[in-house]
Amino acid sequence: MAKIAYLGPEKTFTEQAARVMFPEAQPSALIPIQPIRNVIRSVDAEDAEYGVVPIENFYNGEVRQTLDSLIECSKAKIVSEKSFDIVHCLGALPNHTTIKQILSKDQALEQCSIYTCKKYPNALEISTTSTSEAARIVKDESRLNAAVIASESALKSYGFEIIEKDICPNNKTRFIAVGKYTPKQTGDDKTFLAIHPSIDRLGILSDISSAFKLFGINLEYFHSRPDGKKGYIFYAELGGHQEEAHVARAIDAVKYALDPKNNFPDTIKILGSYKNTHWKNED
């Protein structure tokens, strides 16, 4: 039976994503693995057929470990994407007192920061390994002055009172499935690139984006990051499949602009082509 690895622990949004992305998988085929790097490596090493990890959240931004791990691997690539609304609620024990501390996973605390800074400006924020772990701690230790940020179902399963629902509106996380084979074209696909120029110079970004514009290719996501060695890596997600001629020619043009003598074969790495779900525009 094909194994599907996902970022653990169990009972998180990533497990939910894995179930939706692989509806035919037996529950026992879904294997929680930590951290993200090990999920992607398990696919690369052929220990798992697929892996499911988060790649981007509206509030936290991209998940750097996911992108970096894909660069490090030789076989694992993005094969599909799926986004979910992440609805956070604030809850506390039914006999709670004035809230002096708020516990949750670090990313959830950051996502809900506009709400918590307004409503509980003096509360101490405490990070936990997962949102459900936050609820467990507050329940086990009977912390009556503590609130927890988690899903409504998680809070209710611990017997918490819901103080407020959906405290971080319009919050979405995009997940990807990682596999070894590039999906066929569907006519509405995207391609994710890591572009690593060997020589930094003025106007690199302009040259890259001009080449894509020239071929009528939309850049959905673009991010420059220092490579730790005085240069930059550019992450780009663009409209089209790597096997479409205009996409292949645009990638070729970018490669030429950055490395005309073809001295640096690692200048562009394709991290995957997959169906475009238009996740940002879903209601």
Add this chain to the structure above:
Amino acid sequence: MAKIAYLGPEKTFTEQAARVMFPEAQPSALIPIQPIRNVIRSVDAEDAEYGVVPIENFYNGEVRQTLDSLIECSKAKIVSEKSFDIVHCLGALPNHTTIKQILSKDQALEQCSIYTCKKYPNALEISTTSTSEAARIVKDESRLNAAVIASESALKSYGFEIIEKDICPNNKTRFIAVGKYTPKQTGDDKTFLAIHPSIDRLGILSDISSAFKLFGINLEYFHSRPDGKKGYIFYAELGGHQEEAHVARAIDAVKYALDPKNNFPDTIKILGSYKNTHWKNED
């Protein structure tokens, strides 16, 4: 006495950054505040003269809450930057057994993931509010099968044995000071922009980057993110001070390209101009 707010708790790299960035400040003038949004808002509300927060780490990427909070504020802007090498070590109690769990702050666990996945592929990662909190928990609970990622000094102060030093090489965090007044030109400055086109269309990124190239302006950092409303916000950090003529003209050209009829005054927001420390190239 002028108050300087910084992202708490105490005894973290952010406090160290605040001390170095404001060497003349009395220790009692440095006020730990959580989370980042409240630090920046305290400057905006004139409760503090300056605020110090992280903005970017080599491994984790930019700190989205810092950028978003600056957009939300009307007065607070970036006035200086300073980077620090972040040297993480792995430690455990002197009589530790085989390591089965690794505790640290979430960002530190992510930064050290290449090391931990290689050396301790089966260890459970546990997030804590800070690196020193991780050490406190392991010490108080005598967890002999646990290791902690923290600075060497923090590990030694808890009586830990150092298992390995500098497990995340070449790791840097850039901090910013936020204030209300734009620093004067020094001849080697940078400017941080938030560009929010009201209408999304093909080639926006190309137009923005071409305008900067036209005026000979280097883009040090560029990042597109969904705005949660079907459009994008672009964060750009560029060479030059907003009061330099060519920078002002380039910003004007970008504004024209995105909003020729000047219908959307919030299209470009300048988040600050400040001295360039060339932090990525420091050895």
